[in-house]
Amino acid sequence: MIRVHDLHKAFGPKHVLAGVSFEVARGESLVVIGGSGTGKSVLLKCLLGLEFPDRGAVEIAGLTGPRPHDLAAHVGMLFQGAALFDSLPVWQNVAFRLMRGPARMGRIEARAAALEKLARVGMSPESAELYPAELSGGMQKRVGLARAIAGEPPILFFDEPTAGLDPILAAVINALIREIVTEMGATAITITHDMRTLRDVADRVAMLHEGRFYWQGSAAEALESDDPVLAQFVQGRIDGPIPTLR
Amino acid sequence: MRSGLALLGATGRSVAVGFGAVGRFVAFAALALSHLVRPPFYGRELALQMVQIGWLSLPVVGLTALFTGGALALQIYAGSARFSAEFAVPSITAIGMVRELGPVLGGLMVAARVASSIAAEIGTMRVSEQIDALRTLATDPMKYLVAPRIVAATLAMPVLVAVGDAIGILGGYWVGVSRLGFDGPTYLRNTVDFLEFWDVASGLVKGAVFGFLVALCGCFCGMHSGRGAQGVGEATKTAVVLASILILSANYLLTEAFFSA
Numbered sequence: 001m002i003r004v005h006d007l008h009k010a011f012g013p014k015h016v017l018a019g020v021s022f023e024v025a026r027g028e029s030l031v032v033i034g035g036s037g038t039g040k041s042v043l044l045k046c047l048l049g050l051e052f053p054d055r056g057a058v059e060i061a062g063l064t065g066p067r068p069h070d071l072a073a074h075v076g077m078l079f080q081g082a083a084l085f086d087s088l089p090v091w092q093n094v095a096f097r098l099m100r101g102p103a104r105m106g107r108i109e110a111r112a113a114a115l116e117k118l119a120r121v122g123m124s125p126e127s128a129e130l131y132p133a134e135l136s137g138g139m140q141k142r143v144g145l146a147r148a149i150a151g152e153p154p155i156l157f158f159d160e161p162t163a164g165l166d167p168i169l170a171a172v173i174n175a176l177i178r179e180i181v182t183e184m185g186a187t188a189i190t191i192t193h194d195m196r197t198l199r200d201v202a203d204r205v206a207m208l209h210e211g212r213f214y215w216q217g218s219a220a221e222a223l224e225s226d227d228p229v230l231a232q233f234v235q236g237r238i239d240g241p242i243p244t245l246r
Numbered sequence: 247m248r249s250g251l252a253l254l255g256a257t258g259r260s261v262a263v264g265f266g267a268v269g270r271f272v273a274f275a276a277l278a279l280s281h282l283v284r285p286p287f288y289g290r291e292l293a294l295q296m297v298q299i300g301w302l303s304l305p306v307v308g309l310t311a312l313f314t315g316g317a318l319a320l321q322i323y324a325g326s327a328r329f330s331a332e333f334a335v336p337s338i339t340a341i342g343m344v345r346e347l348g349p350v351l352g353g354l355m356v357a358a359r360v361a362s363s364i365a366a367e368i369g370t371m372r373v374s375e376q377i378d379a380l381r382t383l384a385t386d387p388m389k390y391l392v393a394p395r396i397v398a399a400t401l402a403m404p405v406l407v408a409v410g411d412a413i414g415i416l417g418g419y420w421v422g423v424s425r426l427g428f429d430g431p432t433y434l435r436n437t438v439d440f441l442e443f444w445d446v447a448s449g450l451v452k453g454a455v456f457g458f459l460v461a462l463c464g465c466f467c468g469m470h471s472g473r474g475a476q477g478v479g480e481a482t483k484t485a486v487v488l489a490s491i492l493i494l495s496a497n498y499l500l501t502e503a504f505f506s507a
Contacts, residue, residue, distance in 0.1 A: 048378075049381075050382070068384070069381070069384045072383055072384030073384075077382045079379055080375070081375060083374060083376045083378065084376070085380075086371075086376070096385075100384070100385060
């Protein structure tokens with residue numbers, strides 16, 4: 001379903017991705033972990049066609065070297081800050097894709113579909129008319145999640161889904177992601193450095209380190225690994241092979 | 247010798263950066279123009295921008311024109327009195343308003359209000375990943391954000407200029423009658439008799455060009471905004487400065503084209 005081969009991306013002299021290769025099978029949930037600035041978000045943007053890799057190949061849902069426009073029917077994306085459109089009320093954010101394009105729905109039908117997705121992520125119908133600025137961070141994440149699943153895409157990407165949320169709300173979002181991925185049978189890639197997300201969401205874990213997938217395995221293996229780099233990251237230790245600024 | 251080379255190098259780098267920026271701006275303008283004529287078209291966005299750019303700019307353009315028309319009548323009266331040519335106040339005030347001050351001051355006021363607003367809005371959308379989100383939802387930001395703003399500004403600006411011209415002439419009339427002792431009907435007759443179609447039309451054409459430039463500068467600076475609040479602030483400032491400079495230079499070129507002997 002998703003194949004990435006030898007992906008390279010540099011910004012000036014900084015080689016963010018230096019030969020990333022992996023595959024994600026249909027229905028599998030891959031969680032990518034790694035320190036801040038290691039290129040996790042850049043990797044997602046290369047997969048989505050929002051950044052052009054310098055070298056390497058990406059194949060998603062049978063599309064090679066895809067562009068965002070081609071992927072829209074296949075991929076739903078939850079951005080780190082939710083990236084809701086400020087000028088539109090909540091339900092129009094969720095129904096944005098449904099109301100545009102060749103297979104667009106009428107306004108009433110699209111609103112009904114949006115309310116259904118909002119209910120799925122625990123949002124009340126009353127919230128549908130609010131604007132994003134009127135929502136808390138957690139509610140914005142829920143709306144972003146509803147927008148990602150609105151077109152029922154077979155592939156879902158999540159960029160730091162719990163960033164900026166309190167632990168309880170983070171657990172709620174993690175649980176929602178796991179439930180939705182399972183019930184939709186979706187293939188998912190989640191970028192995070194939240195170990196709770198790793199435990200709750202992952203079928204498989206990959207660690208991005210020094211521009212490559214340094215380690216891959218199950219969530220349980222990741223949490224119990226004695227690999228010095230992985231263990232330092234998972235346990236949040238200051239001392240270890242990963243350099244830290246103090 | 248070494249400092250001379252360093253200075254030469256720094257100058258060369260600045261020139262290269264400047265040419266690079268001009269190239270990006272021209273390429274962006276060409277891309278924007280190409281998106282104006284290719285579907286899909288977002289009618290609702292266009293209508294919304296017509297209100298934002300046109301309707302909501304009316305007060306600022308109207309007030310600017312009113313006071314400018316009044317001040318212009320006073321200045322022309324003071325100057326023409328030296329040659330006993332006070333009778334020329336209505337006609338010169340009207341010609342000055344419709345040919346130059348209406349479009350230019352209206353354009354500058356709209357640049358301050360609209361270019362800044364467009365740059366800040368699109369810049370914020372860029373740094374908060376809303377533009378990336380648009381792309382992942384199969385929506386081209388050039389069509390959804392840029393094209394409606396450029397079309398709306400290009401269509402709305404001549405209307406704003408026309409309204410501004412009328413209010414400016416009214417300002418001159420008000421000062422002429424109440425402060426300078428002109429007879430009201432005579433002032434109006436002199437205004438109408440001496441104004442020609444091309445005086446008004448040239449101002450409206452200028453308005454359309456200025457509207458295009460204002461929206462283009464706002465969109466360009468917003469789409470190329472740097473990160474964070476500082477990046478958006480810089481984009482907003484650059485949009486206003488760039489739009490103002492382009493309006494003034496385009497005004498000179500258009501005036502040369504329309505009225506040079």
